[in-house]
Amino acid sequence: MRTPRTYYELSNSQVSTPAPIVSFYWDIVKQYRPQLQRVIDLGAGDARFSHGGHFEEYVGVEIDPNAVQHIRPSSPKQIKSSPNTFEQIQLTSRSRIELGCAFRFKETGFSACIGNPPYVRHHDIESPWKEDTANYLAKELDFSFNMHGNLFLYFIALGLLKTSDDGLLAMVVPFEWVSRPSSKGLRNLINKHKWDVSIYRFQESIFDGVLTTACITIIDKNSNNGNWQYFDVSEDLQVSPRKGISGTDQEILQHSNRSEVWARRGISPGSQDIFTLTDGQRIHFGLTLDDVIPCVTTLRHVPKSLRMLTSKTFNKYFVDEGKLCWLIKSNEHPISDQLQAYLDSIPESDRQTYTCINQFPWYDYEKSAIPDLLIHSGFTSFGPKVLINSIGAQTVGSVFGIHTTRKNVLRSIQEYLLDIDFESQVVAQANSFKKIEVRQMNTILNNWVKKF
Ligand SMILES: C[S@@+](CC[C@H](N)C(=O)[O-])C[C@H]1O[C@@H](n2cnc3c(N)ncnc32)[C@H](O)[C@@H]1O
Structure with a gap:
């Protein structure tokens, strides 16, 4: 099957989350929401986050038909989702995949946005898709979106739009977003709303062959104290509190312009x-x-x-x-x-x-x-x-x-x-x-x- 046209190299973004991490992820999410209604998984891959979750309904949006090939039932149902056609694949009575681009998918009001979205460096995201999408997200969420950010930041912003006012965003993403200047606009938006944030930083690499330090990021839109909490997750998935971003009493080094x-x-x-x-x-x-x-x-x-x-x-x-x-x-x-x-x-x-x-x-x-x-x-x-x-x-x-x-x-x-x-x-x-x-x-x- 041919890989669909996207505005970035799709194969670079296709890393699967290991099953034990998915199971650990759901244990963490349960601490924030013991029960969930409709959840959306943006960049769902083979819908592995639909396993083991405590939700009533799972909607996975995936752009690449190849990713779902082996889980596709023999007679899929086609539906129209205006203005673009999404092929709908019913997996179980409570879970389905919508095949198409997450940014074109229209449904909103989910109780949680979950999963592990694609990571693509900003140099590798094509114009004018990059500018159009960034401007759309900035306008809808009313914040300043830096176009030097990685693609996963577009998915976090989209997740904030797709969830209800008291919803939860829980995504496996690179840890770097908590300190990088390119994600400052997003952090400011979160701070403006005083949403609580919890970060579970994996101490060991969780993806095969990928050196990214990953974390589970929880943004709780129903909790408005403006708290940021950090945790370390050991290789055997034990959680311990972490001292801030750097993990020490020291502040993380700021970024500055050059002087003499x-x-x-x-x-x-x-x-x-x-x-x-x-x-x-x-x-x-x-x-x-x-x-x-x-x-x-x-x-x-x-x-x-x-x-x-x-x-x-x-x-x-x-x-x-x-x-x-x-x-x-x-x-x-x-x-x-x-x-x-x-x-x-x-x-x-x-x-x-x-x-x-x-x-x-x-x-x-x-x-x-x-x-x-x-x-x-x-x-x-x-x-x-x-x-x-x-x-x-x-x-x-x-x-x-x-x-x-x-x-x-x-x-x-x-x-x-x-x-x-x-x-x-x-x-x-x-x-x-x-x-x-x-x-x-x-x-x-x-x-x-x-x-x-
Ligand atoms: C990092 S992979 C993760 C897959 C799966 N969630 C997992 O954790 O194993 C990201 C997925 O996002 C999909 N993807 C990339 N761009 C997308 C888009 N615009 N809309 C929907 N899915 C997209 C990729 O095809 C890939 O399957």
């Missing part, structure tokens, strides 16, 4: 496979050291005690270790014959990335200043590694650069950063991996500027 010292994400030339090379690859393609500049795509393997990237340490930890260490100078002119030959040898199919397609020629990536300090945005304990960049390496991908106009302060910034307990101020991803965002790093750097 600022962080910048590593560059994205178009594809690391093409633009960054190991030393062996450089030699293999006949490129000289004039065709490349040093670069770092990771600091994961360097010792925590390392403080400076010098020629010696660069050779030891990157060149000799066979790491990606050279960035080709395909954005500088003239391009040498050997570099042009290398670029010409790249098959067209390998350069179909968004960035390459939007560059002319495809390898002319944006020029960026070389950072003064290098910092790995990911870390496991206390804080990230911070190195003084004495060889003029460019940062690529998840290695951030720190830039300053004051060159004699690098040691001071480095020491300041190495002293900060980042771990207690950011939200851990699954598997205890933590990540700091560029604008969170700017908050720290702004504090350094105020102090020195």
Whole structure:
């Protein structure tokens, strides 16, 4: 069966909730509503949330006929749901699936909106669907909708519209929405109505092969104290209270704009496979050291005690270790014959990335200043590694650069950063991996500027 047309890549959003999590989910929901009448499941998949729930009626809306193929009874009933046709599949006497897009489904007034909606990054949601849908939700709910948010936020907003005034929203979604700037509008809306929110954060990854830290989010429209409560859920599904968003007494790091010292994400030339090379690859393609500049795509393997990237340490930890260490100078002119030959040898199919397609020629990536300090945005304990960049390496991908106009302060910034307990101020991803965002790093750097 063909996959239906959507305004995003559907396959990216199709992760199923494991059965034990569904059962745990219903135990939690029961604590908020011992009995439910009509419930709606937006992005229902194979309707697995219709199992084990305490509701009188279940309506699952699912866009992909393939998702329900194996649960489809032999003679489905067709109905019209104006203005679009939804195929209706009756599963049991109290549950049915409506096949079509959740945003076109007309029924409202449900006592709960349940389930696990699709997650799609905002870059991958097409315009003008993104703008039209965001504007519709913002108007209907009267709040400011940020279009830099993930698709699941559109589904939370839709869930708030579909539920009655005393209804419950209970969804399995990424934990990040409780702190990200892109979901601030939604949090403000919830706070304006003083709806109570409970968050059950899974400490281990619950989806196969997906690193998202998930949570069960409960928004109770019938409870108007404006309380936000947090809980941790262990691997064996034991619930314990959690200290706020960060899980510590510390506040989560705020996001800030840049000041005279600022962080910048590593560059994205178009594809690391093409633009960054190991030393062996450089030699293999006949490129000289004039065709490349040093670069770092990771600091994961360097010792925590390392403080400076010098020629010696660069050779030891990157060149000799066979790491990606050279960035080709395909954005500088003239391009040498050997570099042009290398670029010409790249098959067209390998350069179909968004960035390459939007560059002319495809390898002319944006020029960026070389950072003064290098910092790995990911870390496991206390804080990230911070190195003084004495060889003029460019940062690529998840290695951030720190830039300053004051060159004699690098040691001071480095020491300041190495002293900060980042771990207690950011939200851990699954598997205890933590990540700091560029604008969170700017908050720290702004504090350094105020102090020195
Ligand atoms: C993360 S999966 C979860 C499926 C199921 N709820 C579960 O927990 O196993 C999200 C589902 O939403 C469906 N979906 C995506 N966009 C949709 C839309 N606009 N309307 C209805 N369903 C949609 C996908 O096909 C997918 O089955």
